[in-house]
Amino acid sequence: MDKEILLAWWEEGVLSVPQLLLKKYKQLGLDETELVLLLQVYSFLKEGNSFPTPEDLANRMTIPESMCVSILRRLIQHQFLSIEEGHGEGGILYEKYSIKPLWAKLADEFVYEKKQDELEKSLNEETDLYTTFEQEFGRPLSPLECETLAMWIDQDGQSPELIKAALREAVISGKLNFRYIDRILFEWKKNRILTVEEAREYARNFRKPSKPAAEKPKTSNPVPFYNWLEQ
Template identity: 40%
Template sequence: MIKDKLFAWFKEGTITIPSFLFSHYKAMGLNEEEVMLLLQLHNFRENGNEFPTPGQIAERMTFGEQQCLGMVQRMVQKGFIEIKEEYPGSILHESYSIEPMFEKMIECFLKTQNEAEIVKNAADNE
């Protein structure tokens, strides 16, 4: 029985997130609640649910359904989430992608690197 519990825990799994996201989400224009929403969508997807309903999201967050829907819409408008629509077998299949957020993260990383280089070069030239 103890083995079953341990294996059940093991199967819950993990998600792996770039350290840089934690140190730079503020610089990317996100607040704590927005990052958590994006990570929730990431986690749902990793567990096989690519298009959670506002109700499913609200179950895991401290916001109601309407608020969750509003946050998702705001993240779409700000370019952090993309809603993908596909028609396999002529049925609409929708999914959330947070790749745009990860693209912004890479852009932020390059910006940070370039700024660090400029500072370094200025110091070297003094």
Template identity: 50%
Template sequence: MNSQDRLRIWIEQGNVSISQLFFSSYRQVGIRDLDALLVLQLMSFAEEGQGLPGPSDLAVRMSLSEEEIGHGLQRLMQSGLLTIERTMDDKGLLNENYSLQPLWTRLVDVQVLGCSGKEEENRQAEEGEIFAMFEQEFGRLLSPMECETISMWFDQDGHSADLIKAALREAVIARKVSLRYIDRILFEWKKKNIRTVEEAEGEARNFRGQSQPSRHAAGNETKRKVPFYNWLEERD
């Protein structure tokens, strides 16, 4: 193979362009070295028109196992740096692609606004605790979609970690531990301008009081000791 053939192959493979800001600042937003390489691979797949590569696709190019790659993707999503973007094509079909826009925004914020690395670490530690609590209650790792939902509670809905913990506790009491149920709880609280754990607990006690069975009914239902409010039922 001559030098011209080598040059042609090099050009045909295309290039992946990335800001120097990524290399100089990714540690400040809590990205590990291996996860930084994962980001580069996601960009490479996107350039090739594959916007949602799975762990098996990524494992072909990396020296990591599919499980390790899955954990890396989960870390990026739990940190709010990677999301799944959904769009409709001309035929009305749903397309899903990874989006690194939150990462680029965070990097610029660190550079321009001077967000300290310590503040970022504290924020990520707080959010990481929430993800760990959900995984413990679910008894398994969270899926990318579940990670995205929880991240949206923080980033888009503006819920605090303490309020999300309170909603999770309500779901556990109701024995309805699902993201849909917890999302409904948070929606109801936001609609009523409930922002603190104390306000949320007061609201929950109020609804539990309303749902207490009568003495006659209680005598027939001794097994049910903890009444709960079904947040999925619409109430005025």
């Protein structure tokens, strides 16, 4: 008997509700009653009833049929729900509900949220970039220097991480000025350097000491750094 009950329960099916809908229905402009009514419509659609009546919906809820009518009207007006035409046997037209508008709104909310996160991350990276430059230079940046930094990001498409790598290269080379950093970035872009690791490897190749000639004695002089301005 228990097994039959379990099988009957399983045959009723499971309604899959996106987690994002439960998290974002308030931002979409829905209240709890409207959300449950939409889920009830969704449930009827899954069961094969494409156009449940307000009475059908009210029988599953704690609100009267008249309120179901009002809520359905509002959901359609605000594009959470739509009524489409279907074709039955013999080409007979019939009406059916569609909750595609709800999924479209939810998708828009998801994309918007992601873009906001990316924008916030980008703004934080740029703020951190300006702070790093001011710390290395030991002073506030001039308006022209700030404009140059913005140009590297907006016009040249350089990432904050790569700009910081160019700054480190300038510090190591003892040539801490914007002209030198700009030249480094230009060389990297010309040679399709896109990541910090590629930039480090590219710079290391120019710092490798050449083999001393046989007639020259070894010296303790350090290997000269690559001068980007000579390119």
